[in-house]
Amino acid sequence: MSALAAKPHSVAPAVSDASVRLPVLLFFGAAVFWLVNGALLAFLSAWKLVDPGFLDGISWLTYGRLQPAAENALIYGWASQAGIGAGLWFLARLGRTALAGHRLLVTAAVFWNLGVVVGLCGIVAGWSTGIERMEFPGFASAILLVAYACIGLWTFVLLRDRSSSGLYVSQWYLLAAFLWFPWFFATAQILLVHHPVQGSAQAPIAAWFGSNLIWLWLAPLALAGAYYVIPQEQGRTIRAYPWSLLAFWGVAVLGGWSGPQVYLLGPVPAWMVSAGVAASILLIIPVTLIGINTFGTIRGPVQGPVIAFVGVGLACMMGAVAQNVLAPAITLVTQFSDYVTGQNVLVVLGFITMTLFGLLYFIVPRLTGEAFRPGATGWHFWLVTCGMATSFLSLTVGGLIQGFALYDPGVTFMTSVELAWPFRLMSAVGCLAFFAGSLYFALSFVNLLLRKADVLPPAKKKGATV
Amino acid sequence: MNRLPSLITGITLAFAASWLGVVAYSYVELGRLEPYVDENTGEVSPPPLPGLATAGQRVYAANGCVTCHSQQVRPETTDVEKQLGPRPTVARDYLRENPAALGKLRIGPDLTNVGLRITDANELHRRLYEPATVTPGSNMPSYRYLYEMRKISGQSSGQAVQGLTGPHAPPPGYEVVPTEEARALVVYLLSLKRNYTLPEAEPLQSP
The missing domain is CATH 1.20.120 (Four Helix Bundle (Hemerythrin (Met), subunit A))
Structure with missing residues (x-):
């Protein structure tokens, strides 16, 4: 930097x-x-x-x-x-x-x-x-x-x-996220809730809002952090830094367009769906560049929770976009099935949440001058990672099976419910593990704050130097 | 681009593209769609909603029916063959929906044409009150909080739900009466029929 x-x-x-x-x-x-x-x-x-x-x-x-x-x-x-x-x-x-x-x-x-x-x-x-x-x-x-x-x-x-x-790329992402959020949030609120447009126009706007919430708000916040903490933790600059700026513009341009792909074959204009499908596939380009920037900077064995969490988070991001690339081939089967819920788990609990955990592990000790207990981070990491992965995998596999049942004219609807049941059970177990891990993290966070009860007014001593 | 003003300009332009393309286009083009009026018969499609159905839409939204039930019949799929409806849905079908509950999941069956499959209000009330009894194995929650269990005093209410047999069926001397919300919801569900033709939609297929 x-x-x-x-x-x-x-x-x-x-x-x-x-x-x-x-x-x-x-x-x-x-x-x-x-x-x-x-x-x-x-x-x-x-x-x-x-x-x-x-x-x-x-x-x-x-x-x-x-x-x-x-x-x-x-x-x-x-x-x-x-x-x-x-x-x-x-x-x-x-x-x-x-x-x-x-x-x-x-x-x-x-x-x-x-x-x-x-x-x-x-x-x-x-x-x-x-x-x-x-x-x-x-x-x-x-x-x-x-x-x-x-x-x-x-x-x-x-x-x-x-x-x-x-301006460092993290500042680009933050500036953009903080500008985009009020714009799309207010637009969608006004047009869908306060003065609703007529029903025919609501679906594309709602889909646009959904993709913006992820790609133009939560993802930039998470990515800004990833671009900051990875070089700090690794003690080296971002690999192929100029690509990060290209990736930024990729996310900026494609993020908003990717929404309408959820209505493939649905009652929205076909060109809009095509644009949505194209944008969500093209996201693989910026996401690959981000992957090269971030994973290319991480070398050697992973030490400490920051890189572990951010690494899992970014891997989930790449996985979710890889699913977008696969989508046109399998949407006929996966649409309306638990597969969709699985991808949502991968994005919200995997990509966004895992990355944010990493950021908190980086920032909180520096703000308070107190370290998290090393033992606690391990439990937290494995519980939430395994919980998220269990939920994602079971919903994805179960969703494919349920999707075939929903598609097949010879199979009744109730059969699709029965087929999905064991996978929904596994997913619920995954959610329970995720909850347990989150609770564990909350307790260790509170514990840290209690140890640092004199955190206010401003503490004079400083944690790690950055 | 390493200066704040030019960066802000770029960020704004990148966003404005999808804002104009998706939101403004939808607002202008789809937001102005009008009902189709058949010149010969004077028939209006989609037909106006009964008054109570508009209230029913709010009940549908408030209770999150859309989290499990889609309202889309897709072309080029088996949707029509699976008798989800006589034709695929088009944008104009949602003209009177607010909110338009297209849905993303089929944890429960598609409801685009539930008013064609079930035409009896009492049948819908039974399914809302004791879904697992009507459909064994169903994972639909019971909406019995939209109903009142009342002691029958004198003559039984004409609105009481008939034929309840599950664990929450009324004991002798009692009856289950739908609240205003339940009645609105059922009127809305009965109104869900896409059996009219539109010039831009595929022709109706008989089941």
């Missing part, structure tokens, strides 16, 4: 850390809280598919409310907040700048979480909008947007006030 030649008035890492410590830890703490809750809800809803009598007949625990609640808790509660917290810290560090004050950010964090609480309560209380990943009732999404306005403003101030010349 020779591009980041420091200007005279640049601040020391300890000062920039201290300036963002409270808001970043607040975002992380809340994120971990929602991770545990989201993982628990995900397990409960997975179990309901296996044993429909479980907690049956209770309005706020019905599958159709619990499952969206789990998704939204993981996306808006966990992944978004972990990504925002990490992004703020990276911007302060990379810009060698300090936040002028953290009151606005702390308020924003509180409001964001208020939005998540209201949204989740809204879903289970029966005010869900019924639009995937936008199930929060309109007023909850409005709270999120207001909270976001403060966050987005500060990220821009951090970038503008940077004392390092030049």
Whole structure:
């Protein structure tokens, strides 16, 4: 990162850390809280598919409310907040700048979480909008947007006030994510929830929103972190760095277009679906470049949780895009089957969540000057990795079998349900392991904070130097 | 591109492309689709929804029916052969849907034409109240929270659900009456019929 030649008035890492410590830890703490809750809800809803009598007949625990609640808790509660917290810290560090004050950010964090609480309560209380990943009732999404306005403003101030010349690729991703999120979130909210367009136009917009949420929001946040922590951990610069900028533009251009591919053969304009299929296949190019950048920089045996988690996360990203490449050949069978859910697990729990875990393992010790207990990270890693992989693999295999049953005119619908059952059971077991791992991580996170009870006001001693 | 303004311009342009292509196009082209009126018969397609069905759409959305049930019949697949509907669906079929619940999964059967397969309201109420009893092995949850168990005082209500036999069937002297939400949901489900023709859609196939 020779591009980041420091200007005279640049601040020391300890000062920039201290300036963002409270808001970043607040975002992380809340994120971990929602991770545990989201993982628990995900397990409960997975179990309901296996044993429909479980907690049956209770309005706020019905599958159709619990499952969206789990998704939204993981996306808006966990992944978004972990990504925002990490992004703020990276911007302060990379810009060698300090936040002028953290009151606005702390308020924003509180409001964001208020939005998540209201949204989740809204879903289970029966005010869900019924639009995937936008199930929060309109007023909850409005709270999120207001909270976001403060966050987005500060990220821009951090970038503008940077004392390092030049911009590193992590800053590109963060700037882009923080610009894109309010744009697509507000667009979709207005057109689908607040002033809904007529039904015929809703599906493409909803699909566009779905792919943006991953590729133009959570993925850039995760990738920004990966590009920062890998060279730091490995003590060398990113391999083939110029390619990372090409990859950035690839994700930027293709991410938004890839959405409509979910409606292959569906009632949306054929050219739009074709564009969606093409974009989701072409994503393999930037993703391969990112793979070369990141895995090309990792050499030698993996030591410590940061590289392990980020490595699994990035491998899942490449796997998910490889599935996109395969899609045209198998969609006729896999569409509407558990295979689709499996790919979702690979993206949200694999790619995004695993990468974010790695970022938290990198940032939290540096912010607090306390290390995670080495024993705890091993349990966490294996439980969540095996849980995610079990769920993904069983849904993928089960989805293929279920998909053939759904496709075959000679097979009844109930047969497809029976065939999918054992795989859904395996997936639920995977979700349980993932929940256990998440809980383990939450406990070791709280343990670390308790050991560092004097973390506020700004600690003078510093962890690892970066 | 290593300066903030030019980077922001590039980021904006990259995003604006899909924003215009997918969102603005959908808004302008699909958002202005109008119902098809047959010049000879005056028949409007898709037909207007009964008033209660609009409320039923909200119940459908609020309870997450779309997490398990799709509402799409695809061309070039076995969907029509599997009798999910007399023809593949097109964009105009969703004109009156809000939200348009196309769905991504078939954990439960497709409901595009459930109103053609099931025409009796009581049958739908039974399936919502005790799905596992009506269809053994079904993993559909019970929506009995949308119903009220009432003691029959004097004459039984004309709206009571008939033929319940499962573990939550009303004991003697009691009856199960759908709430307003349940009735709206059933009216909506009964309205799901794509058995009209549209010029851009494939012709209807008889089952």
